Amino acid sequence: MELANIDWGSLGFGFMPTDYNVRCNYSNGKWGELEVHAEATMPMHISAAVLHYAQECFEGLKAFRGEDGKVRVFRIVENAKRMQSSCRGVCMPEFPIEKFEEAVLKVVRLNARFIPPYETGASLYIRPVLFGTTPLVGVKPASEYTFVVFVTPVGPYFKGGFQTTPFMLSRKYDRAAPLGTGNLKVGGNYAAGMRATVDSHDMGYSAVFYIDPKEKKYIDECGAANFFAIKGNSYITPKSDSILPSITNMSLRQIAEDLGMTVERRQIPIAELAEFDEAGACGTAAVISPIDKIVDVDENHTFQISKDGKPGKWCTKLYETLRGIQYGKVEDKHNWCTIVEF
Ligand code: PLP
Ligand code: COI
Numbered sequence: 001m002e003l004a005n006i007d008w009g010s011l012g013f014g015f016m017p018t019d020y021n022v023r024c025n026y027s028n029g030k031w032g033e034l035e036v037h038a039e040a041t042m043p044m045h046i047s048a049a050v051l052h053y054a055q056e057c058f059e060g061l062k063a064f065r066g067e068d069g070k071v072r073v074f075r076i077v078e079n080a081k082r083m084q085s086s087c088r089g090v091c092m093p094e095f096p097i098e099k100f101e102e103a104v105l106k107v108v109r110l111n112a113r114f115i116p117p118y119e120t121g122a123s124l125y126i127r128p129v130l131f132g133t134t135p136l137v138g139v140k141p142a143s144e145y146t147f148v149v150f151v152t153p154v155g156p157y158f159k160g161g162f163q164t165t166p167f168m169l170s171r172k173y174d175r176a177a178p179l180g181t182g183n184l185k186v187g188g189n190y191a192a193g194m195r196a197t198v199d200s201h202d203m204g205y206s207a208v209f210y211i212d213p214k215e216k217k218y219i220d221e222c223g224a225a226n227f228f229a230i231k232g233n234s235y236i237t238p239k240s241d242s243i244l245p246s247i248t249n250m251s252l253r254q255i256a257e258d259l260g261m262t263v264e265r266r267q268i269p270i271a272e273l274a275e276f277d278e279a280g281a282c283g284t285a286a287v288i289s290p291i292d293k294i295v296d297v298d299e300n301h302t303f304q305i306s307k308d309g310k311p312g313k314w315c316t317k318l319y320e321t322l323r324g325i326q327y328g329k330v331e332d333k334h335n336w337c338t339i340v341e342f
Contacts, residue, residue, distance in 0.1 A: 008120035011155035020110040021150035049132030049142035056131035057086030063124040066328030072337035089184040091141040125154040157285035164292035169209035178214040182242030225283035229276040273303035278312030
């Protein structure tokens, strides 16, 4: 199979058209059959539930072409389960796990020529999205839904890939409420964080740190990624009901344990940022983005995390192990990858 003619090495994190997407519709109380579509657009009623009341959720996962030529998709079932949890949270019908797996593998196979070559470090981003299509004006759940999964080849989410960048922190923005939807992957959370994200970019930072919305004391997460820090031999990451349960973070906690580190999942007071040896933002898109410094823009105070401007030894080890598993270079002892059969 001939690969698409793309300058893989210079890919950023954006949308590029590919050949096919896979869809499934829900009506009369049940999901239909998977459909393959070549067009990337769809007609939608101007009063569709998703357009007015943001009744939707999405996922993000990746496929990797390994050094051995095999294509691996990372943690499909975990993404399927999280999509079900998001569906429950905003009153949408759950998409069955087996159907999710089937749709993901189908869309990857159909777009195989867009899976970046191993050497480039790029990957195929897989974006499932599920939304209410019923025309309505009153606020209530839709009765019809569409699930779509499309793919697009991507490079690094944060400029420069695996290198330290500056982040900011402010108590002036919340992306989620204490008992709100912060732990779901629903579009409304991203609309709620848009102002903060744009402001942080305008100020020269990679992303903004959200503080817990209830007490305004503890670190929640940063932009579209979870936060972790290293202190001595410990991997420390926030425990909070208002953050997204990151599948990358879940995997890194296991890898940290496998590497002999202690894993702490607990509240992290803002002041503790001064005590960390290393820190990173982690997520499917972000992978691990090592943090140079975190500037508290409200207090005009800088927490300098990296001492030499380079990713630290544990961030590097965690990154290499995670990438190694995804690209088939490190043993996948927890069975996280699904090898795509062609
Ligand atoms: N937090 C938010 C708000 C996100 O959007 C993401 C991206 O999916 C993450 C964390 C990281 O989650 P995951 O590792 O499952 O991609
Ligand atoms: C991801 O990491 O998969 C995300 O969804 C982050 C962002 C692009 C929304």
